[in-house]
Amino acid sequence: MYFLGVENGLARTRSVVLNLESASIEAEAVVNHDFIANLPPGHREQDPSQWIQAVDETVRRCLEQLGEGRKRLVGIGVAGHARAPVFLDRENRIIRPAKVGGDRSTIRQREELQRAFGGSPGLIELTGNSTRAGSVAAKLLWLKQSEPHHFQRLATVMMPHEFINYWLTGVKRTEFSEAAQTGLLEVRSREWCGPLTEYIDPSLVRMLPPVRSSRESHGPLRRELAQGWGLSEDIPVSAGGSMEMMMALGAGSVTPGSVTLSLAPQAGISVVCEEALVDPLGGIGAGCDLTDRWLATTKELRTGSALEEVRRHYGWDGPQLREAMMSAKDGAEGLLFLPGSLKAGYRGTLYGMDGRNFRPENIARAAFEALLLELGAGLRRMKELGVQPSLIRMIGGGAADAGIRQVVADVMGLPVLPVSGEVSTAMGAALQAAWTFFHMSGEDLTYAEITTYAVIPEEHPRSEPDANRCRAYAEQLGRQKALAETLRGEEWAEGGR
DSSP: OEEEEEEEOSSEEEEEEEETTTTEEEEEEEEEOOOOSSOOTTOOEEOHHHHHHHHHHHHHHHHHHHGGGGGGEEEEEEEEOSSOOEEEOTTOOBOSOEEOTTOOTTHHHHHHHHHHTTHHHHHHHHHSSOOOTTOHHHHHHHHHHHOHHHHHHOOEEEOHHHHHHHHHHSOOOEEHHHHHHTTOEETTTTEEOHHHHHHHOTTHHHHSOOEEOTTSOOEEOOHHHHHHHTOOTTOEEOOOEEHHHHHHHHTTOOSTTOEEEEOSSSOEEEEEESSOOOOTTSOEEEEEOTTSSEEEEEOSOTTTTHHHHHHHHHTOOHHHHHHHHHHSOGGGGGOEEEOOOTTTTTOOEEESOOTTTOSHHHHHHHHHHHHHHHHHHHHHHHHHTTOOOOOEEEESTTTTOHHHHHHHHHHHTSOEEEBOSOOSHHHHHHHHHHHHHHHHTTOOOOHHHHHHHHSOBOSSOOBOOOHHHHHHHHHHHHHHHHHHHHHHTHHHHTTTO
16 A cells, blocks of 8 residues: 655755565655745745645655556545745635745744743743744744734634645645644644633634644645546545654654654654643643653754754765764863853854864764754753653764764663654654554554554664763763853843843
């Protein structure tokens, strides 16, 4: 049986066809996205119609690769990037381009929401999360204040994967994982937050799609699309979800305590939890996973682009960057990279430079260690809040590299197991489609059974942490935090947000 997974990211749409029987990818296609040009500083937008065009093109190309094998395709799943609301009018027409990740034009609205609800602590108590700079809540308030003529036309607000699912099925709804990314959901009860939606506008709650279980089918494929693609009309489209949650599913993290770590293309850590993990300090994001549990995640990283900036500065390719950062000693001979802050445009600081350590390889190592230390600080915070992880499943860039895995294990203080093969949000979407198909067919397969079969650990041995290096990195994190607090004061305490 074949299952189609669609990954709608900022830079591209990628579709894959998973052959569940062989746990292999049978077809794949990619279409890149463009951003709206010549916008004011801080604005970052895309036309949602190009996402639909990209899905249509990549699916058609995949089906061409399958040929007659397309008759074996029995399920479709969609993953979408978060915090990029699509605004539709009463005729379901797109009102304006979507403000996507990286848009900084709504900072004033974020600050207004924080003031109205007692700052980050008040919002965390209300919803389980503080308001991010690019949150959907802030973007909706921005639309009302900055473009009231557009807000007056607003009838429906959808996230990217909901918008694509609506195009696929004609059904308007959302599921827990995507709703939790908006900043408008009370994560513990998994319902839209009345006080917050009321503050933005009394009519807003009627514009948001109903929230349903992530385990429910979104609906069958529309007849027109099924006929145009040469597929059966009864193919179910799964609930879909946000990219973070699909990545965890694609890595096989579906049981409580499962940890997924990725360094590239986007660094982050997520842990599956039985209950909503709400951090009163706001350092951890409280989300929902795709098995109707909860997912704790690291928030937007202040060191996330440091390695890429170093690579670009020296004109290195990926292997050259890896060689530079792994040729340096642990601790980069005293050179520290201090994370930046939102108010400073996420500009970081190199600290401790001297004639001995100011070399390209140490700069690369300092940026690499800063990224891992920030991730490690997030994992430690999750432990303080009650998470008890025993193993990290590492995916993406560096997962197959024993040297990089060892540093990850030493910083995190946990064994690291690399996951091989096709691990991506598209794979997660295909796996969700498979689970939905079997569930609708009356087969009582669990997510753990499906992912155990389809997600294959690397044959490399797992990397065990070294106790001495763990202590050294813990001390290094303490020095980094103390220096950052001295330089930035309360900004660090608030996570630089």
